[in-house]
Amino acid sequence: MKLQRNGRTKALAIGAVALVSTLSLAACGSDNNSAKTTSSASGASSAAAITCASKQAPLQGAGSTAQGNAVDVWKAAYGTACSGTQVSYNGVGSGAGVAQFNQGKVAFAGSDFALKATDVAASKAVCQNGGQAIDLPMVAGLVTLVYNVDGVNNLILDGPTSAKIFDGQITKWNDPAIAALNPGVTLPADAIQTFHRSDDSGTSYNLTSYFAKTSGGAWSYPASKTWAGKGGQSATGSAGVAAQIKQVKDSIGYVELSYAQNNSLKTASINTGAAKAVDATAANAAITLGNSTVVGTGNDLALQLDYGTKADNAYPIVLVTYEIACDKGNAPATLDSLKSFFTYIASNGGQQAIADKGYVPLPTPVASKVQAAIGNLS
Amino acid sequence: MTSSPPPDFSEKSGPPASTGVRPPASTGRSGQSSLKGNSRLGDSVFFGLSAGSGILLLVIMAAIAGFLLFRSGIAISKDHTNFLTTFGWDPDNILKPSFGIAVLAFGTIVSAAIAMLIAVPIATGIALFISHYAPRRIAQPFAYLVDLLAAVPSIIYGLWGALFLVPHLNGLMSWLNEYLGWTYIFKTTDPGAPARSLFTVGILLAIMVLPIITAVSREVFRQVPRAHEEAALALGATRWEMIRTAVLPFGRPGIISASMLGLGRALGETIAVATVLSSSSVLSLHILDAGGGTFAQNIALKFGEAGPLGKDALMAAGMVLFVITLLVNGAARLIIARRKEYSGANA
Numbered sequence: 001m002k003l004q005r006n007g008r009t010k011a012l013a014i015g016a017v018a019l020v021s022t023l024s025l026a027a028c029g030s031d032n033n034s035a036k037t038t039s040s041a042s043g044a045s046s047a048a049a050i051t052c053a054s055k056q057a058p059l060q061g062a063g064s065t066a067q068g069n070a071v072d073v074w075k076a077a078y079g080t081a082c083s084g085t086q087v088s089y090n091g092v093g094s095g096a097g098v099a100q101f102n103q104g105k106v107a108f109a110g111s112d113f114a115l116k117a118t119d120v121a122a123s124k125a126v127c128q129n130g131g132q133a134i135d136l137p138m139v140a141g142l143v144t145l146v147y148n149v150d151g152v153n154n155l156i157l158d159g160p161t162s163a164k165i166f167d168g169q170i171t172k173w174n175d176p177a178i179a180a181l182n183p184g185v186t187l188p189a190d191a192i193q194t195f196h197r198s199d200d201s202g203t204s205y206n207l208t209s210y211f212a213k214t215s216g217g218a219w220s221y222p223a224s225k226t227w228a229g230k231g232g233q234s235a236t237g238s239a240g241v242a243a244q245i246k247q248v249k250d251s252i253g254y255v256e257l258s259y260a261q262n263n264s265l266k267t268a269s270i271n272t273g274a275a276k277a278v279d280a281t282a283a284n285a286a287i288t289l290g291n292s293t294v295v296g297t298g299n300d301l302a303l304q305l306d307y308g309t310k311a312d313n314a315y316p317i318v319l320v321t322y323e324i325a326c327d328k329g330n331a332p333a334t335l336d337s338l339k340s341f342f343t344y345i346a347s348n349g350g351q352q353a354i355a356d357k358g359y360v361p362l363p364t365p366v367a368s369k370v371q372a373a374i375g376n377l378s
Numbered sequence: 379m380t381s382s383p384p385p386d387f388s389e390k391s392g393p394p395a396s397t398g399v400r401p402p403a404s405t406g407r408s409g410q411s412s413l414k415g416n417s418r419l420g421d422s423v424f425f426g427l428s429a430g431s432g433i434l435l436l437v438i439m440a441a442i443a444g445f446l447l448f449r450s451g452i453a454i455s456k457d458h459t460n461f462l463t464t465f466g467w468d469p470d471n472i473l474k475p476s477f478g479i480a481v482l483a484f485g486t487i488v489s490a491a492i493a494m495l496i497a498v499p500i501a502t503g504i505a506l507f508i509s510h511y512a513p514r515r516i517a518q519p520f521a522y523l524v525d526l527l528a529a530v531p532s533i534i535y536g537l538w539g540a541l542f543l544v545p546h547l548n549g550l551m552s553w554l555n556e557y558l559g560w561t562y563i564f565k566t567t568d569p570g571a572p573a574r575s576l577f578t579v580g581i582l583l584a585i586m587v588l589p590i591i592t593a594v595s596r597e598v599f600r601q602v603p604r605a606h607e608e609a610a611l612a613l614g615a616t617r618w619e620m621i622r623t624a625v626l627p628f629g630r631p632g633i634i635s636a637s638m639l640g641l642g643r644a645l646g647e648t649i650a651v652a653t654v655l656s657s658s659s660v661l662s663l664h665i666l667d668a669g670g671g672t673f674a675q676n677i678a679l680k681f682g683e684a685g686p687l688g689k690d691a692l693m694a695a696g697m698v699l700f701v702i703t704l705l706v707n708g709a710a711r712l713i714i715a716r717r718k719e720y721s722g723a724n725a
Contacts, residue, residue: 065682095470095685193571198657200683225683226468233574233656233668236679240540240653247545248572 049349050077053336056084063090063097063110066202066256067139067321070354071110074345077353085337094202094321101133101324102126107334108342109324111135112202112225114295114302123326129378131328134300136370138345140360142285143207143317146245146265147252149173149188156181158271159214159308159316165252166194166211167219168231173250181271188250194232195244195253200225203238206319207254213307214316256319257282258358270317273310282360284315290363292320299327299373303366318360328378335378342374443700450694453477456687461694466659467676469691470684477691479698481661485576485670486699489651490644492580492665493587498637500584501591508592509599510621521596528589536653539582540574544654547573547581551666566666574656577665579672582654583647587640594639598632599625631714638710645703648674673699 061071068091075087092100094111098119101109104126114135115123123133145162147155152173157165161177164170170177174187197204204227211219221228235241238255242263245253252268257280260267269277278284288309296302307316323342330338344350351361362370454461456475464478504524508517551566551573558564602625610620652675656668677692684692 091682093683095683095688099686191570198652199679202683233572234658235656236652243540244572247541 049347050081050344051340052082053085053340055336056082057334057337059085059087059108059334059337059341060106061087061089061097061108061110061323062092062100062106063324064094064112064202064321065091066112066141066319067110069357070139070359073354073357074341074350077350078341078344082337082340085341087341098133098324104331107325107331107338110139110321111324112205112319112321114322115300115324127326128329131326131330131378133324134298134327134373135296135302135322135324136342136346136373137301137303137320137362137366138323138342138370139354140285140289140318140320140362141358142257142280142282142315142360143203143210143254143319144257144260144265144280145252145254145268145270145317146242146260146263147268148245148248148266149250149252152182152185152187153266154182154185155266155268156271156277157268158273159211160216160218162268162270163211163215163219165192166196166207166232166254167229168194169218171231190250193248193251194229195241195248195251196227196229196232196234197238197241198227198234198236201238202319202321203254203256207317209305210307210317254317256358257285257360261358270315272308272314272316274312274314276312278313278315280315280317282355284313285318285360286363287311287314288316288318289320289360290365292318292366294369299376301366301369301373325377327373327376330377339374339377342377343371346370346374446693446697446700449690450697453687453690453694457691465661467680467691470688475687475691479673479695481659482671482673482676482695483698483702484661485655486645486672486674486702488665488670489576489579489583489672490641492577493583493644494637494641496581496584497587497591497640498633501588501636501640502595502633504588504592505595505599506621506625508596510617510625521593524589524592526589527585528593532586532647532650533653535582535586536650539578539650539654543582544573544578547578551577554666563663563665565664567664568667571668572656573666574654574668575666576655576670579651579655580665582650583644586647586650587644590643591633591636591640594636595629595633598629598636601632602628634710634714638707641706641710642703645699645706646674647672648678651675652678 068089071087071089075089079086089110090097090106094109094113097106097109098111098115100106102119102122102125115133120132124131127133145157149155157178158181161170161181164177171192172189173192174189179185179187202225205223205225208219208221208228209223212221212223219229227234233244235244235253238259241253242255242259242265245251245255245265246263255265259265260280267280269279271277288306288311289303291309291311291314292303292305294301295304302322303320305318305320306314307318309316323345325338325342346362346367348361348367351367355361361367453469457464457469457477458474459476459478461478463480464476465481467477467482469475469477508521508524512520548570552569554564555566555569559566606624606628607620610624611617615623651672655671655675657671657675657679658669659671660669662669673695677695680688681692
């Protein structure tokens, strides 16, 4: 009798443990599946632009999660057209992607950052015939400053002011610095609630790059994917930040354009010193990208983004992520497929296919350089 | 107060229950030896299966511990600062990797402690209600309802916490700040900011562990020997006195065991904490202020973009959580072992 009773308790306890562990496993699993939608419509429309490789082979890539949604669109369209070349892309993060590339595990890597000299040196072990890894800008976007302030609909900020807001140096919405940029706008006397990313992110890196360049010293930290500013609250992922901005009055944060659009958040315009404050739109970001300079040599097309641009209608907080491949000596088995896939994604059709995912199609001058570099891959 | 030494039951179960805590184990073992001559194929197969399961568990635990030890050894040797006392988390800084667990350990323990403080009394109350107060017609569906809470995925708790609980806690926060601010702990430095604090996480965790503690405690309360209860009532005890003198002493080790199961979940909860908490590398005793972090939450957030050393550093954090959980569980076992003589659970 006693035995039975105790046994029941134990079974229950074990059941509870099992339940708990299943739950936490499920929770871990649900972490990474952020909106992996493949748009078959855009895939079908752009299928015409795809020329399959003469020698098809499966392609493996790994790296940045920021371009994950773009690669998903591309691989669906490309895989439909060229069934022999199934592309798989593992969003393991930029650093891990480059590391896998340098170990020869993947045919290409996706990275939020241009290659470091040490990475290029390490790549010489994988790239044959004296080749080395190069950066090909492929997926561009922009970071918007989103805010939720009643009665304010066309907020204008500039580099120093936004840096001070995000570093807790400006704490009230009616601060003279903000008022000076927004003449005629009635700003509330409420405290500013800032939100930043709690996870490491290329979005934080690009925003802090902008601050470092344009804040005139107000942002005293280096550009970093780990948030360093003081004060404010943090939230997980762009989706988390967007949800907080939507919910919390008098708040300001930063997310990629698609999150601002999907959540109908108000985006701040940037006073860059140009004649008119610049709105956060894909078209305006494309102007800055078109004006950026190539700092890579040879076929390496690492871009120096002009965060301090003063050109008309050029939105300064842009981001670009790269595909990494060897300029010479790519693995012979996948070279044809790699060139064919890259040719498609750098083409107008490929770039337009990701436009509705909140990315910015590469401006023609950049795209043509990328296409030329892809032609030279061997 | 102290229940009289438990009567007649030990005689029934046959072999001398000298070791105590887990009578089924001792009866089982002695039973097996006395039946040795009668062994059949089924016996040896079942013995192999159950022993195999036990060994498998040990192997898995050893593999996890070994893996964590190895990876964290790599990370800690490269840490330029004290791993135990550093607040920040910057392992992928090439020039000077620095990371420490001070904030994470503090946040993990504080949030779990808040959860326990809230959940254990409530869960005990619910369990008593189900086992001793509610009419059978209500008790059964009510028990199912509580169990259902355990089946809700933690991301749902996280979303509910972030989108519903946090905005609705502002009133409670300002009340605590106003009337209990003098305690330092409940002082708010930034009134009006969203309540995405360790305290809120504690409340959320309390709700998440409630069903586990309730379910186990309820079963333990149901096992209280009817004779104990009737004896108490016959001596003129009211129902509350009967529960105090017969049920609670008997159930105490069970409540502790149940709490440990709940605590394990609270310490390791990941995604709900990551969704609700506004993490920062600030260690503050103001538990109403947004900030801090927990081990599991930090690992979930940093893993995606972590470099090679960053991943090892996260393993090291995982190692510490593993050790903390072991210590807490060990402490609980000690408490149970110490208490068993007085509680009557070994009857």
